[in-house]
Amino acid sequence: MLDRIAYLGITFDDVLLEPGYSEVVPKDVDVRTSLTRHIPLNIPVLSSPMDTVTESELAIALAQEGGIGIIHKNLSIAAQTREVDKVKRSENGVISDPVTLPPDETVQTARKLMEQHHISGVPITVNGQLKGILTRRDLRFLTDNMQKIAEVMTKDNLVTAKENTTLEEAERILTENKVEKLLLVDDHYRLKGLITIKDIDKMVNFPNACKDARGRLRVGAAVGVMDFERADSLIEAGVDVLVVDSAHGHSKNVIATVRELKKRYRIDVIAGNIATGEGAKALADAGADAVKAGIGPGSICTTRVVSGVGVPQLSAIASAAKALEGSNIPVIADGGIRYSGDMTKALAAGAHTVMIGGLFAGLAESPGQTILYKGRTFKAYRGMGSLGAMMAGSGDRYQQKDAAATGNGKLVPEGVEGRV
Template identity: 30%
Template structure:
């Protein structure tokens, strides 16, 4: 239902992960009987988890390590690892930078994709703060996404987006998946700098509805990937229950001891030369990548064993697969994280 902002403007109500809760069904299930795998083009992946294409999160080594665990690491082709012969030295320099010093070159997918294909690339991700299928530009030739994707021999993911219409148009380009999320990341300031964004629970649900429409139109299923705004296993579970097939996360993995950021995390737009839209945030590197992704968890705040939490959430609610869990009942529950938690909050433990 629309809300009247003023006489000339109405708006929808939108919700984030902290506003909602997953409702248990009449059935429960053994976690060992839950399948959290998913399909991306010809690839069958054990974990519905992608690591964000951020220099402080994914290096070639961490991408390989995450792949061995069953996830997918995305390397930034416009980042440090493709621009410097000694990326470790640059990462050390960034870790020592004052907060207001940095630079970043814009992404140019046409300049790099052929080299990446020759090197054996399996999946190409075309990503920006907001990516549309109808980019208009008088400054050079705009990338025709549909033609470009059709020319590629590998699956393509494209985004970000945050609305039904944009997601549907991106799906019509032939992409295997769309990234959903504009500004929800822990290091992103796009929502403050530009005033642009949609809370993730609503954005994912809208994109999932677009997926249904596209399936009716073409018979092709396109993956919805929730990109950003998730810190805990509970957040990831809510993203899937809202309709996501997989999630892309940055800051949770930047906390890994193996992460290349040296205790810092920043986004691709953080160092923009004229309008930076991100912050270089400090993170505690207190756990291994394996502990963060598949456990075992040594803390009770939901930041470790993210995939185990998803599996257990699905089992608790009685769902067998990712597609089944997307049908879970969702309830508006603004008190879900605070009800009965006063002692935890006072002592700053658990959910406090």
């Protein structure tokens, strides 16, 4: 037996970092890093694609601080796509494709659209030509929802600017005219974009936000093995990165999925999970732009107990980092982060970023159910390998999709449900 032991593995509680001489003070520390080969982060943190951790609200809050959220896939394709769209529309430098309505639509339609997209105004156009704007101020005292927009919209003295207006110029125009929305038009008065004072304020309040080239918050989303229909929809919504989410990433189907995604789309792909250098190298060779290291380290994961499979987390991170040394493919440490010091150890072991589940599950922004228990408030938290999560759609992550979908066969949970 002893001759079959590969090496001694270590995890977070087994080590401490030895202090040394430094000339860097805490306020000068730079924690900017790379999520993938092409996506930078201002803080080395991303949220786990779990159904009690990450939907649009948490993804927005995390991206504003410089990290990125990964929307879970225990949703229908349409619902997951909507969550991505909420993040992409939540904040913009310049909104290049604002939601619009024609003047012959009803006020009722406008109200529904504003509620759906969480916006306070809609430009009114005809064949792209700007005709006016409808804001909550116009609707405040209206009682007849069947009135036409043309009858109530603001159409005179519209505050507009050229489409190449800078944000600094836009702020000055908005302030001078005491309005919240600046309509951008071309020489033929066709609507080309929209700038809001709210987005300018957010840029001031969240200077380190993680944004794409168009000034929108970045967001990722999980997809299953060979789930290209979901990938199509998410990419159309503007998702920045896809995460091929599997409990065992060093496998034929995951590798094939990564290859096909990179062949079909021009988008960064994160793949995992792996716990060895060989697994990391296999995913990198398939085209992955980052790999996730970690099998079973999470507080609500029982994979190691149920299957007897796993590698202590620090060893898994170090193995992946060593295998990818010299490449520009980052390693994501996924799971087992209980304290801030664990993040530091993960980065020291070779990770570029850490993926967090449990520490985020208790936040107000997480989608887990709020529970009042013995006078204290908790949030529901469950592993994606728990029975409830697998019945809700995550069975494919553990190669148990058919049993979860049809009810034929027995599910073998690899996670638990609890509260935090």
